[in-house]
Amino acid sequence: MSKNLTKRADDYSKWYNELVIKADLAENSAVRGCMVIKPYGYAIWERMQAELDIMFKETGHQNAYFPLFVPKSLFEAEEKNAEGFAKECAVVTHYRLQNDPDNKGKLRVDPNAKLEEELVVRPTSEAIIWSTYKGWIQSYRDLPILVNQWANVVRWEMRTRLFLRTAEFLWQEGHTAHATKKEAIEETIQMNNVYATFVENFMAIPVIQGVKTESERFAGAEETYCIEALMQDGKALQAGTSHFLGQNFAEAFDVKFTNKEGKQDYVWATSWGVSTRLMGALIMTHSDDKGLVLPPNLAPYQVVIVPIFKNDEQFEAVSKVANEIIEDLKERHIRVKFDKRDTLRPGAKFAQHELQGVPLRIAIGPKDLEDKTVEVARRDTFTKDTVLLERINVVVENLLEEIQESLFNNALDFRNNHITKVDDFESFKDVLENKTGFVSAHWDGTSETEEKIKELTKATIRCVPLDNEEEEGKCILTGGSSKQRVLFAKAY
């Protein structure tokens, strides 16, 4: 188990890959670049979905479902969007297999079943959705449309890593339609806020909200808002994006409406999404050399109870107490699991729960029954305490809150210690190479300089933070004038 886990300091990337497998979160499949999300990993994703879904609905959104396929002619309608995704599209060209006459028992694509028009497996759904919205929108009375979709998408990435970059991934994509530019921008910002709130409060990951530079923008967007997080290895990870799409898709699909004044106008659009990539962020922010560390708010099980016993009589006595605790914790809406497997010893169970990041472990043995106590162990700090049975429910409730808060604060300290202001290119490179993290620096505002810096250092502009202060300065590369610092980092 964890004793075989590579240490972060030795090889962070290898540690991550091993951890995802060993903690039973996901694995590679027989399909290049596509992953299998295993039950334990999927249970965390379900927790994320449930919380996000509540937040989407509280902000007035409804779920719907649009086709997996996008006909090529629709896909290419918004040119920038099409250009941005064309190179990574899985394309369906045929709709039937037939027996292979040269190979008994094998199948081949039926050459007579070629589609007249190829279908793109959606890499994102703006095209199919805006071609649909055309039929839904005539007047301002039909607006806003506030729709979200939980779906799978496919982007044919050449280099893939479990959760972080996979050919198929799961996500949600919100697609809203508005009567005014102002309202669409407000929606874009609101959903970026929703993401920030979710990631900070549930995932315990502090994020910086900002906007992307033109070259990092979503293909087809006028402005891309984002939340950026920092992983333990000092690399940034884009955790969610919310796009103001202007009237680009409405123009491409001819979606007009009659406004209150009786005039025709194109509809304003937003789209926003987070994906199973968040699983990668969750793992890389909190976990350690012993395995996964999960924030209680997202842990499939917040507490696991392990019985210690040598015979059936002891097991029964311990189980009785365990079941009382479980009942009490469940009433407090705490997710608890009783690990009564008889195929593993307690030590092996401890190691597995440590590896899988269960926030709290309660052990109960015959000695505890005598003393009316139990042993409580924290996954994040490895501290253990003997707790009076009568106080266990309150202690667990408080500890779960404390762990959630502590994980966030640790991540926040780490992040804040890894935002470094620099004013010259040598320091810039030095920080990126040695200290790592975000580098706050002046930039002349041109895509050329941005590209050049990326070539020289592999760092990209993660965002222009929303809470930026105006400050006169000079571009670290060209010396050109600048009015504000932007955040650079190497990124996932």
Add this chain to the structure above:
Amino acid sequence: MSKNLTKRADDYSKWYNELVIKADLAENSAVRGCMVIKPYGYAIWERMQAELDIMFKETGHQNAYFPLFVPKSLFEAEEKNAEGFAKECAVVTHYRLQNDPDNKGKLRVDPNAKLEEELVVRPTSEAIIWSTYKGWIQSYRDLPILVNQWANVVRWEMRTRLFLRTAEFLWQEGHTAHATKKEAIEETIQMNNVYATFVENFMAIPVIQGVKTESERFAGAEETYCIEALMQDGKALQAGTSHFLGQNFAEAFDVKFTNKEGKQDYVWATSWGVSTRLMGALIMTHSDDKGLVLPPNLAPYQVVIVPIFKNDEQFEAVSKVANEIIEDLKERHIRVKFDKRDTLRPGAKFAQHELQGVPLRIAIGPKDLEDKTVEVARRDTFTKDTVLLERINVVVENLLEEIQESLFNNALDFRNNHITKVDDFESFKDVLENKTGFVSAHWDGTSETEEKIKELTKATIRCVPLDNEEEEGKCILTGGSSKQRVLFAKAY
């Protein structure tokens, strides 16, 4: 609205198609055979998902996610399964688009990005899942595996109808692995029971549980259990299936395990699924010439409150009472919507809620405020009652239960009146043509006779009911001997 809805008696099929569109449940998309599930329709599906998911978890299952694509070589491994689905497979052959040199601004498939091995878009996931299970199973300790997946699947159907038969549909597919045949059969039966319970208790649709004949079995199954429902036009609809797969997939993918005795054996398998097809069953069982009728247990809103007012002052007074009712109903976990739109008159709102099947409507006007009453209208019976404000919460709670029960009982009466025993082929044809519904008849047990009857009458054997009595008889077509009656019907 409903006044334009075709009557069931005039054209049942047209009525269905129109209702799906007019009630805002779903519509056809730009992709042949693929539907857009609109927010109101999707909200019903979400209710179904939520309840089924609870039932799956209560029976020990966990969710996971497997790839959308199946490499052709895996797909063809289980021959019967492959043969059954080969003719309706969407196939991905390329992974990139490029600018079309002959057509500025257009894209074409990049001929240099042809996949070495074609990928089938999953029509069902046995192949990809059993190729994965091979890595998960070594010993009996790894069993059972009780996994479910919520996913989209694609079957390239030539004739499609919203919800009932679409090229892409949403479903859940359970895939379990067991150490013994007995356990796998028990699981198959258990999940068919879960489906029956769900469909009867939540969808208010009575079902007959049975097993399929060999020719109607799932491709690759040893036995297919099913639940069969009857629609208002007298046609049957298969609402869910649960398959005992024997060791077929374990053999095809070489999935062996060491049993308790230390011997190697192939793993036993089941799979089971229900899909968005259930939406079609729901609509066709209960709805009427005025529109959709929803059972309260699945209605996105169980109650809608419509304010009647002529000025702002009246609106405020009515809203105050409405909000009190809402608060009270929400505490009772009743889903209630306050329809305070100012763009529609009450009459238009009434018509819309009727069309969309909201089980109860409460109207509150100035006169009601004086009398301390509200008007409550039932969607299923169109009965209206004036109810004292102080009793509204209890009345609503009771009415919702009554409606749920009444819908089920009406459907049950209809279904029971449409199971007809016949003992000769002329009567058989007559019942199918004129009375419609299930025909309970003797059959000689051969696929040839089954096929012949289908050719002659379009009726298929829906199932051999599980609660069948043994009875000597003669096949209605051939006169061959038979030991039990089976259920025939024309079906969706």
